[in-house]
Amino acid sequence: MPISQEQFAHIAKDLSGMGNDPRAVRMRVEALEKVLERAFHIPGTKIPVGLDTVIGLVPVLGDLVTAAMGAYIVWEGRNLGMSKWQLLRMSANIGIDTAIGAVPFLGDAFDLVWRSNTKNLKIIRKHLDKHHPSTRIIER
Numbered sequence: 001m002p003i004s005q006e007q008f009a010h011i012a013k014d015l016s017g018m019g020n021d022p023r024a025v026r027m028r029v030e031a032l033e034k035v036l037e038r039a040f041h042i043p044g045t046k047i048p049v050g051l052d053t054v055i056g057l058v059p060v061l062g063d064l065v066t067a068a069m070g071a072y073i074v075w076e077g078r079n080l081g082m083s084k085w086q087l088l089r090m091s092a093n094i095g096i097d098t099a100i101g102a103v104p105f106l107g108d109a110f111d112l113v114w115r116s117n118t119k120n121l122k123i124i125r126k127h128l129d130k131h132h133p134s135t136r137i138i139e140r
Helices: 005-014 022-037 051-055 061-079 084-101 106-113 116-131
Strands: none
Touching: 022 051, 022 061, 022 116, 051 061, 051 106, 061 084, 061 116, 084 106, 084 116
């Protein structure tokens, strides 16, 4: 049984992280960054890795997939009304990650160090803290 757009909007409004408000955007971006950069640790170490590193092991295609996922974070930033300079910086972070990440072996090691999604999350957090202070979350 299909539901109307209005019914969907009402249901989505009640779900945490599903709205278009800055707090929901922050929750989505933070969750995606965690999945892409810090989903688990390399066994025997404290080095966090995520899908960006794992999927990046697949030559070229893996880097394109993770670039698209990172571009979603930039898109969310655009929807928040971030400046063109901030969006350009975020896009450059993804571009560097994708370009160097496409180089076999070197790119895989680079993904462990250059965490473009974490850098982009910091840019978004700074914007949200300045323009939408009610979205602040006390870090544990």
